[in-house]
Amino acid sequence: MAKVLSAIQPSGDLHLGNYLGAVRQWVASQEKNESYFFIVDLHALTLEISPEQLRQNTINTAMYLLACGIDPQKCTFFAQSHVSEHTTLTWLLECTASYGELLRMTQFKDKGKGQESVRASLLTYPVLMAADILLYDIDFVPVGDDQRQHLELTRNLATRFNNKYGETFVVPEAKIPDLGARVMDLQTPTAKMSKSTATPLGTVGILDKPSDIEKKIKKAVTDSSMSIVYDRINHPGVSNLLEILGAVSMEKPENLAEQFSNYGQLKQATAEAVIEELLPIQERYYEMVQNKDHVISMLQLGARKAGNVAKHTLKRAQKAIGLLENPN
Ligand code: ATP
Ligand code: LTN
Numbered sequence: 001m002a003k004v005l006s007a008i009q010p011s012g013d014l015h016l017g018n019y020l021g022a023v024r025q026w027v028a029s030q031e032k033n034e035s036y037f038f039i040v041d042l043h044a045l046t047l048e049i050s051p052e053q054l055r056q057n058t059i060n061t062a063m064y065l066l067a068c069g070i071d072p073q074k075c076t077f078f079a080q081s082h083v084s085e086h087t088t089l090t091w092l093l094e095c096t097a098s099y100g101e102l103l104r105m106t107q108f109k110d111k112g113k114g115q116e117s118v119r120a121s122l123l124t125y126p127v128l129m130a131a132d133i134l135l136y137d138i139d140f141v142p143v144g145d146d147q148r149q150h151l152e153l154t155r156n157l158a159t160r161f162n163n164k165y166g167e168t169f170v171v172p173e174a175k176i177p178d179l180g181a182r183v184m185d186l187q188t189p190t191a192k193m194s195k196s197t198a199t200p201l202g203t204v205g206i207l208d209k210p211s212d213i214e215k216k217i218k219k220a221v222t223d224s225s226m227s228i229v230y231d232r233i234n235h236p237g238v239s240n241l242l243e244i245l246g247a248v249s250m251e252k253p254e255n256l257a258e259q260f261s262n263y264g265q266l267k268q269a270t271a272e273a274v275i276e277e278l279l280p281i282q283e284r285y286y287e288m289v290q291n292k293d294h295v296i297s298m299l300q301l302g303a304r305k306a307g308n309v310a311k312h313t314l315k316r317a318q319k320a321i322g323l324l325e326n327p328n
Helices: 016-029 051-068 085-094 099-103 106-112 120-134 145-165 210-218 236-249 253-259 263-321
Strands: 003-008 034-039 076-079 140-142 173-175
Touching: 003 016, 003 120, 016 034, 016 051, 016 140, 016 236, 016 263, 034 051, 034 263, 051 076, 051 263, 076 263, 085 120, 085 145, 085 263, 099 120, 106 120, 106 145, 120 145, 140 145, 145 173, 145 263, 210 263, 236 253, 236 263
Parallel strands: 003 034, 003 140, 034 076, 140 173
Antiparallel strands: none
């Protein structure tokens, strides 16, 4: 059985990009693989967030994932900060990574841009992510396209550590979906749909009302040419809609392009498909809001399961690097 792991930041409301690019793959994965899915609350501290906001976002993100179909009986589901091995291994990997390679990460450059003061943790963020993965001897990491570079760094760190200190870590592979790996903002189709840089009309939230989803998709920026072609470079707006519809209906965007003669029809079909996909998720989410304590207890149970796996890998790495055995 392959081992699969992925994670999400509690940085705001889940959107269609998170669902199509990542979470939908996780739900499928838990049926056939040993799977680990968690909320990276420590990663959220790399940017400004109030304690109350972090607490609320973490619980809400857990509810979103459960509503999307993550099942704690079928996978290990937890909050990153509950498993302290993640931060301990990060230090060993920071002593393996170079300052220069962290400076080259595009997410560091993007998220640090325009900030008066950039937290040191924003630079070391991908090393924590590498620790998240390497602790569990993972084969595949299902993520959206924006995480490609971080996965490459994780592979480099694992290989470098293994070469220097002996075989310690499994070198993981990114698993990026063919469709929906990069859902773009509906108003700025050259930028990815994002939680933290959400534009109100450009981002479809998982909990958006059907009338809002319809409004946003109908107002989506297309191009002046009026032609329906799947060409992400020259026709980013219309291609984004074709890709969203393709990802939801499991059809090739190129084939869909031939089925519509105008933008109105394409937008109507896309809106209907997205609304139908999200409705059952929304129903499950609102049922769960009544029972947040249960959600928290599921996370705690998951943390114990994860900790039991993580502690063995951490010990292996500590021994390999030359630290004396910890008596505790
Ligand atoms: P933030 O804006 O706070 O960075 P985000 O919206 O990029 O958040 P993450 O928590 O960083 O979301 O990502 C969770 C998962 O969703 C990751 O696997 C990421 O690759 C994927 N993802 C995020 N945005 C998109 C998108 N627009 N299209 C496809 N996948 C996406
Ligand atoms: N950096 C990722 C979130 C993340 C992650 C991970 C994803 C943190 N640790 C481990 C996969 C595996 C992001 O911003 N989406």
